[in-house]
Amino acid sequence: MATKCKREGCGYDFEALRCEVDVKTILRERGGVEGDKIRVFCPACAQENRIDLRPYGIFSLNEQLYRWAASATTGLRIEIGRMTLALPAERIKVINTREICYESVPVFRLANGNVSFPRWPVRKEYLDVIDTERPTLPEITNDTYSIQIYFKGLKSPEPYNLNCVAVNPERQPTGDNAAFEGVHLALWPNVPYKAWKRYFLRFGCALEHVRSLQRHSRDINIFALGGAKLGSAERKWIPIDSLASDGLTRYGCIESRPEKVAIEFGTRSGGVWDIDPAKSERYPPGIGTKIAVDFGTSNTCMAIGMDNNQEMLAIKSCDLFIIEGSDLPTRINFADTWPPRQGFGRRKALLPTELLTREKLEDVRINVDRIEQWRPVVDFGIPSSGNQVEFPEDEHIIAEFKWYQRIQDYALRGYARELQRHYIEFTLLFTLAQLARDQRINSQVDVNFSFPLAFDREQREDFAGLLGEVVKSVSAMTGLNVTLNTPLVDEARAAASSLVSHGPACLYVDIGGGSSDIALDIIRTDEREESSIYKYIASFQYAGGALVDAYDGGNCLSVGVNVFRRLVREVGRVKEMFRRGQGFQPRPEKVNRKTALFYGYLMEFLARLLAAHIISEEWTEKLSEDEKMRILKEGYNVELYPLGNGWGFGALLDEEYSRTAFAGDLSDRANKILDEAAHKLDRMNMPRVAVKAPEGFGEGDPKEAVVFGLLKAKMEFRRRVSVNWQYRTIVGYTTKAGTTREVPWYRPVDDRAMLLEGGKTPNGEGELPNAHLTCPPNEWPGFHSKLLSPHELDAGLNRTSNELQTCLLASNKWFHQSPFHVILEKLIKPKLKDIL
Amino acid sequence: MCEHAPLLDKSYPGCFCIYCGANVAKIEADEYGQIFLEPTERGAERRYVAVIHKDQQRAVESVNMEQGRVRIRFKGDADSTQTDSTRLLSAFQDDKDEKEVMRI
Numbered sequence: 001m002a003t004k005c006k007r008e009g010c011g012y013d014f015e016a017l018r019c020e021v022d023v024k025t026i027l028r029e030r031g032g033v034e035g036d037k038i039r040v041f042c043p044a045c046a047q048e049n050r051i052d053l054r055p056y057g058i059f060s061l062n063e064q065l066y067r068w069a070a071s072a073t074t075g076l077r078i079e080i081g082r083m084t085l086a087l088p089a090e091r092i093k094v095i096n097t098r099e100i101c102y103e104s105v106p107v108f109r110l111a112n113g114n115v116s117f118p119r120w121p122v123r124k125e126y127l128d129v130i131d132t133e134r135p136t137l138p139e140i141t142n143d144t145y146s147i148q149i150y151f152k153g154l155k156s157p158e159p160y161n162l163n164c165v166a167v168n169p170e171r172q173p174t175g176d177n178a179a180f181e182g183v184h185l186a187l188w189p190n191v192p193y194k195a196w197k198r199y200f201l202r203f204g205c206a207l208e209h210v211r212s213l214q215r216h217s218r219d220i221n222i223f224a225l226g227g228a229k230l231g232s233a234e235r236k237w238i239p240i241d242s243l244a245s246d247g248l249t250r251y252g253c254i255e256s257r258p259e260k261v262a263i264e265f266g267t268r269s270g271g272v273w274d275i276d277p278a279k280s281e282r283y284p285p286g287i288g289t290k291i292a293v294d295f296g297t298s299n300t301c302m303a304i305g306m307d308n309n310q311e312m313l314a315i316k317s318c319d320l321f322i323i324e325g326s327d328l329p330t331r332i333n334f335a336d337t338w339p340p341r342q343g344f345g346r347r348k349a350l351l352p353t354e355l356l357t358r359e360k361l362e363d364v365r366i367n368v369d370r371i372e373q374w375r376p377v378v379d380f381g382i383p384s385s386g387n388q389v390e391f392p393e394d395e396h397i398i399a400e401f402k403w404y405q406r407i408q409d410y411a412l413r414g415y416a417r418e419l420q421r422h423y424i425e426f427t428l429l430f431t432l433a434q435l436a437r438d439q440r441i442n443s444q445v446d447v448n449f450s451f452p453l454a455f456d457r458e459q460r461e462d463f464a465g466l467l468g469e470v471v472k473s474v475s476a477m478t479g480l481n482v483t484l485n486t487p488l489v490d491e492a493r494a495a496a497s498s499l500v501s502h503g504p505a506c507l508y509v510d511i512g513g514g515s516s517d518i519a520l521d522i523i524r525t526d527e528r529e530e531s532s533i534y535k536y537i538a539s540f541q542y543a544g545g546a547l548v549d550a551y552d553g554g555n556c557l558s559v560g561v562n563v564f565r566r567l568v569r570e571v572g573r574v575k576e577m578f579r580r581g582q583g584f585q586p587r588p589e590k591v592n593r594k595t596a597l598f599y600g601y602l603m604e605f606l607a608r609l610l611a612a613h614i615i616s617e618e619w620t621e622k623l624s625e626d627e628k629m630r631i632l633k634e635g636y637n638v639e640l641y642p643l644g645n646g647w648g649f650g651a652l653l654d655e656e657y658s659r660t661a662f663a664g665d666l667s668d669r670a671n672k673i674l675d676e677a678a679h680k681l682d683r684m685n686m687p688r689v690a691v692k693a694p695e696g697f698g699e700g701d702p703k704e705a706v707v708f709g710l711l712k713a714k715m716e717f718r719r720r721v722s723v724n725w726q727y728r729t730i731v732g733y734t735t736k737a738g739t740t741r742e743v744p745w746y747r748p749v750d751d752r753a754m755l756l757e758g759g760k761t762p763n764g765e766g767e768l769p770n771a772h773l774t775c776p777p778n779e780w781p782g783f784h785s786k787l788l789s790p791h792e793l794d795a796g797l798n799r800t801s802n803e804l805q806t807c808l809l810a811s812n813k814w815f816h817q818s819p820f821h822v823i824l825e826k827l828i829k830p831k832l833k834d835i836l
Numbered sequence: 837m838c839e840h841a842p843l844l845d846k847s848y849p850g851c852f853c854i855y856c857g858a859n860v861a862k863i864e865a866d867e868y869g870q871i872f873l874e875p876t877e878r879g880a881e882r883r884y885v886a887v888i889h890k891d892q893q894r895a896v897e898s899v900n901m902e903q904g905r906v907r908i909r910f911k912g913d914a915d916s917t918q919t920d921s922t923r924l925l926s927a928f929q930d931d932k933d934e935k936e937v938m939r940i
Contacts, residue, residue: 005921010904013922017850018929022843025855041857043850044921045904048857 003080007047014051015081017043023065024088033060036152038085051080054153058092059129066129068153069096097151097158100126104163105145105271106263108325109179116323117145118271121162124223124237124262127272129153140164143178165269167212182209183325185222185261187275188339188377189433190320194278195479196436197230197255198429200377201240202338203263204249206326214248221264227256230476237262242378244358245391246334251358251377255477261322273322283480286442291431292710293449294491294703295424297402297545298513298565299350299645301343302431303707304440310708315343315351315385318433331388335359335396337381339430344385344569350703351430352569353513354562355398355423356381362395365411371418376426385570389563397562400545402452403514421466428474428482436478445482447471448710450491452515452539464488492519492537494709495643504631505619505638507691509606510705511646516543516602518729520613524622535618536609536748538729540821544646546829547598551584553833556591559583568648575651590836595652597835599662600787601828605732605820607669608781610638612730612746614670614686615677636687639694640666643705659693667691673781677746680780732820733790734779735808738772745779749815773808774801775819790823793831800827841877849873849883849928851901863924869895869911871938873928885927888939889917908940 005012021040026032032039036059037050053059056078057068065087076092078085101121108116117140122130131150136157138147143164148157166173167180188200203222205213213220222240227233232255240252240261257278264270292303302313318339319328328338337358344350357364357380364371374380383397400406401423404416412419428447435441451463467484475482489497495510495517508519520536552561559567567583568574577583584591613619619636620628642658650657670689678686734745777791794800803826807817838844838858848854851861851873861875872882886893887908895911906924909916919940927938 005904007904010921012904012920012925016922016926017854019845019848019854021854025840025843029855040854041852042904042921043848043852043854044901044925046852046857046859047904 003049003051005042005045005047005049007042007045010042010045010047012042012044013081014040014049014083018082020084020086022088023085024091027065027088027091033065036060051085053078053085056080057153058087059152065092067092067094068151069094095126097149097154100129101160102162102264102268102270104165104173104269106165106265106269107140107145107179108183108323109181111324111326115140115179116273116325117164118263119260119274120149120272121145121147121160122149122272123270124225124260124264124272127225127260143174165265168215180205180209180213181325182206183213183323184321184328185263185273185323186328186338187258187320187322189318189437191318191433191436192278192280192439193283193436193479194257194281195283196257196278196433196477197227197479198477199226199254199257200339201252201254201258201261202249202328202377203240204244204246204328207329207331207333209326210246210248219266220248221262222250222252223262223264224252224254224258225260225262226254226258228254230255235259242358244334244336245360249334249336251337253375253378275322283436283441283443284439286444288444288446289435289441290446290711291428291435291448292494292707293424293427293431293447294494294706294710295402295420295427295449296353296512296645296703297400297406297515297543298353299344299569299703300353300423300427301345301349301351301703301707302427303349303704303711304435305711310704310711312347312349312704312707313431313434314348315340315430316348316434317341318430318437330386331390333390335381335391335393336384336387337377337379338384339377339426339433340382340384342384342386344572345703346572348385350569351427352383352565353399353402353423354383354565355401355419356383356393357396357398360395361398361409361412365409368411368415371412371415371422374418374422376422376429380422380426382423382426382430383566389566393566394560394562399562399565400514403541405541406514406545417462417466421470424467425470425474428470429477432474432478432480432482441480443481445480446485447482448485449488450494450706450710451488452491452512452517460488489710490517490537491706492517492539494707495641495705497709497712503637503639504623505613505636506641507606507610507638508641508643509602510643511602512543512644513545513646514543515539515541516644516646518606518609520609522619522621526622531622533621534728535613536728536730538609538818538821540818540825542602542821542824542829544644544649546832547595547646547649550594550598550829550832551591554590554594554836556585556587556594557583558585573651574648575655578652592652593836594832595649597787597832599650599653599657600784601824603662603666603669604783604787605824606666607673608732608745608820609730610666610670610689610691611673611677611781612748614674614689615681615683615746616748619687631687632685635690638689638691640691641705642693645703663691663693669784676781729818729821731815732818733775733823735773735775735815735819743815745781745820749818773804773819775804775823788835790827793835794827797827803827841875846881847929849925863899863901865896865899869897871896871899871908871924883928883936885924885936885938888937 003014026038036054037052040049059066076087105118105121129151131152134150136148145162148159150157164173164178167177171177183205186202201224223237225237228236240250242251258275261273294301303310335356401416401419404413407413449467451460471482471484506521510517518538521532521534523532551557557564564583571577640663647658654661667690674686729749731743731745731747731749735743783789804822807822838853838860840853840855853860861873863873865871870884872884874882897909897911900907904921906919907916
């Protein structure tokens with residue numbers, strides 16, 4: 001064949017070169033062999049040229065040269081005209097077309113009755129020798145697998161007739177014994193875009209067929225051809241070998257859409273399946289997809305949409321079955337870390353804020369520093385709804401990592417940030433996969449997160465930094481341009497923005513898993529527009545998780561806390577669980593007492609907050625004289641917005657607890673305090689408080705308030721932020737500093753107004769920074785008659801005084817925190833389990 | 837010196853190494869009108885070719901090979917004549933049919 005220099009004007013004919021070329025030297029050079037071509041330089045012009053060896057029956061794989069045994073070329077010398085290529089014996093391997101194929105192929109019976117068999121019976125290492133430009137299709141006839149394959153360097157196709165792998169190796173591979181049942185091979189996610197990079201593979205089997213697959217200690221190995229590293233174009237055969245605790249199901253992570261999957265049974269049997277490439281070259285351009293994520297302590301949910309067209313994102317399967325011999329199991333007897341296929345809650349839109357570890361936690365602890373390298377699916381997952389869990393889930397669950405203090409396992413506490421990162425990354429990946437699968441995504445994605453009010457500045461900045469890292473890595477995994485909408489918005493403001501408020505005041509009480517966020521918002525209308533001003537925003541770690549801990553510590557539960565949490569999600573309503581006897585010990589009076597105490601102490605704070613709002617005359621702000629007179633006569637209406645899943649426990653006390661009983665009791669309690677205030681402070685012109693839940697509120701998912709609020713235009717948040725403090729609450733419990741100074745309970749506290757400046761408080765009264773702070777007994781108002789006072793729970797506040805001192809004077813700030821919050825978090829919360 | 841020089845046969849006619857493209861020889865015309873190939877390796881022998889143009893041996897004034905294009909200017913001619921690199925390099929090979937002669 002003519003082999004001429006490719007440089008225009010040169011055209012030197014290598015066939016005329018009387019020269020023996022040492023191919024070994026070429027192979028040793030970097031880039032000396034590429035594909036099936038070796039590199040030679042033109043003797044006349046130094047142009048780089050490639051000589052194709054395939055016509056001579058030689059091909060190259062991974063820089064190894066191969067020669068077909070049946071090839072016409074013999075020996076180790078190839079004559080190209082006068083030029084001789086001297087092949088190195090040690091670098092050329094003689095192969096035959098039988099050796100490179102498996103001896104038998106596995107065949108799988110599909111759920112629809114058809115069979116799935118390999119596209120190629122060729123061993124994965126030799127796939128490149130197939131001449132894919134001359135494709136042929138395999139078929140199964142009479143339990144025999146047949147295909148003709150064209151190989152590079154060979155003119156005629158090679159015919160193959162292979163046996164199927166016997167299900168029972170002691171019998172002939174015919175009939176039912178020639179196809180495995182119940183096997184699945186799934187790819188996640190099923191997205192149509194080539195730009196998407198991160199994929200997961202799962203190989204497993206329905207429980208009832210596991211034995212036939214595992215029989216005779218079969219050594220089954222799965223490999224996928226794809227990217228091993230994000231951002232690298234290099235393709236490798238990646239083992240899918242992260243074995244689940246059932247000993248059969250295995251997972252793998254591939255950093256590009258896998259092209260092929262090899263399933264090998266031992267060393268002799270196997271086959272290769274093709275995976276169809278993604279169809280769309282790129283994501284559609286557009287104005288951008290807007291996503292909101294509410295990363296809760298117990299549950300996380302996502303929403304998509306714009307101002308007035310928002311929806312919670314229901315969690316659905318994103319699986320693409322390569323082999324669908326069975327659906328993925330719903331009876332789970334192992335820690336199944338595959339991406340969730342169904343969400344919890346009424347709209348199936350909730351994901352538990354939990355990590356399900358593939359290994360047992362006791363094994364995780366041994367290699368705890370490996371957490372930093374964790375990848376979804378192969379190391380952890382998120383529990384899915386709709387499954388019947390038949391394994392000790394507690395041994396695999398890491399929960400409440402949103403707050404490192406709440407991570408029960410001390411060995412894992414130091415990894416709270418990593419755990420958060422892994423979880424949020426997977427959640428975001430999951431969300432984007434759902435949208436990409438449904439082709440509801442543009443190349444630009446705008447992600448909105450909120451943060452709990454209880455985060456201080458440092459925590460908030462750290463959280464924003466973490467989210468920044470997450471969106472960067474998720475951008476690389478998906479090929480999307482994901483950006484984080486900053487500044488982050490607090491959860492209370494986000495929730496408030498999703499609602500249209502009426503009346504002079506709105507009280508938002510968001511009881512989540514880890515924190516309760518409280519906001520008192522006053523609505524005022526002047527000639528031009530309605531404005532909304534936060535008077536108080538408070539957040540403390542006294543929420544649903546604390547109540548569950550109290551149930552658990554008080555022996556009210558029949559299961560562990562993590563299983564209880566799953567039951568709450570699965571059943572949806574605590575009351576229903578209680579009725580069925582699921583999760584609870586049959587001691588209703590004890591459960592009810594703890595529930596009533598939990599809400600009772602929270603109500604005590606809220607009542608004082610409302611009373612302080614009235615006593616301080618903040619309620620009069622921007623009201624006309626006529627309006628004030630009307631309110632004094634008719635009462636000050638406060639709309640109660642009970643947000644968050646923590647309210648669900650109230651149903652144990654009353655079916656409509658938050659809307660009716662709680663709101664009514666809160667009014668009564670606030671008014672009783674006001675009565676006491678009128679007497680103690682000799683104040684007459686104070687309106688009565690009337691707390692009511694708005695009509696129709698609470699029909700949607702309690703989690704939607706935050707995510708819908710996040711999706712609203714940011715201008716609305718800005719309009720609402722009319723105060724220059726992060727959060728502001730009340731002292732809550734009359735507090736003494738030293739021997740003389742007293743701060744009444746209704747005084748506001750915020751993190752700026754009370755800064756000690758030269759030992760003076762802003763009102764000029766002298767005070768020592770090291771003054772001893774305490775909340776004395778017998779201060780008015782007393783606690784509700786059904787509640788034990790802090791001094792009854794801790795005589796002389798002996799055990800709490802250090803906490804008060806530390807928390808209130810942190811960072812040399814006077815009332816860094818509200819004493820009432822400290823009492824709630826540090827005294828009442830841990831005591832709830834003991835109080836009867 | 838190119839590291840591959842030992843692998844290149846003494847009769848290797850190229851100016852560039854077939855393994856790495858390094859310059860291993862130069863082609864010029866001598867004062868007698870013959871073209872020679874001189875390896876850059878010290879001590880290596882020059883190889884000469886006579887040029888026959890239109891059945892007549894001609895003295896070469898200059899020869900130039902750039903990017904595989906060969907231009908020869910004969911003595912007494914104002915213009916140069918082009919030929920292909922294969923023909924020139926083949927002439928330097930110890931070939932029993934066309935020994936040390938290039939016909940253009």
